[in-house]
Amino acid sequence: MPARFTDRTVLVTGAGTGLGRAVALAFAAEGAKVVVSGRSAATLDETALLIEALGGTAAVVTADVSRAEDTRRLVRETVETFGGLDVAVNNAGVFRGGASAADFPLEDWHTLLDTNVTGVLHSLQAEIAHMRAHGGGAIVNVSSNLGPHVRIPGVFGYQVSKAAVSAMTRAAALDHIAEGVRINAVSPGASESAMSLRPGETEAERAVRMKDESPLGRISTASEVAAAVLYLASEDAGSVVGADLVIDGGVSA
């Protein structure tokens, strides 16, 4: 496959683990200079080492997306380090489940909204401010099939937060495409990361559960999710605006 992101600067939030790490590695494998961000320096350093082991280029910037000043500093340091910002992937997110609407703990509600919703807004605002003043760019938000595309009982707050991410993607895409900033989302279903494991569940037990829960019969791999993110960020998707690409093995079909 040709390298679609040679000399492009790509920012990935939540890049220390799971899907974000896979996305960061996939961009680096296609020539991008990648800024990996999250709150924990230790896991981000591991992602950067993996990228460098591939022969890629990475920089670590710690930032908490629930803090607007952190996201502004993140974009500033990205531009200072690599000279620009061409692509941003707003992947940082948290999961809280196990309670119905009436019983949903307000502490979990605020954590979900602060990170998954306000965190994406902070990221968009900082990224768009740079991109629209420097010739445009592409942004991919990581939403979920849970909330915008399918609902299940007992996951109230997370589903509300991700429905907001998908709605925010479409609204922001319309607001900013005329300024050259192309915004889309991916909505994964249960995927290859710790987030899709139920409390105490092993990967083997999750595989058995997915045979019942998914028409495809398995989770999505992290590289399948990453491939969708790279497509939306690439020139191949140059006329794709405000799309929300579901990757869930048919669960919400």
Ligand SMILES: NC(=O)c1ccc[n+]([C@@H]2O[C@H](COP(=O)([O-])OP(=O)(O)OC[C@H]3O[C@@H](n4cnc5c(N)ncnc54)[C@H](OP(=O)(O)O)[C@@H]3O)[C@@H](O)[C@H]2O)c1
């Ligand atoms: N795995 C799935 O089945 C699945 C399905 C649908 C959607 N998703 C979405 O995919 C995204 C990635 O999740 P994952 O599965 O890869 O889970 P994960 O391994 O828990 O990754 C989430 C990442 O977000 C970072 N993060 C959390 N809060 C943050 C904050 N306030 N500021 C900055 N970074 C923060 C975490 O790093 P720190 O703790 O170091 O900050 C972590 O690296 C999430 O948005 C999730 O909702 C996942």
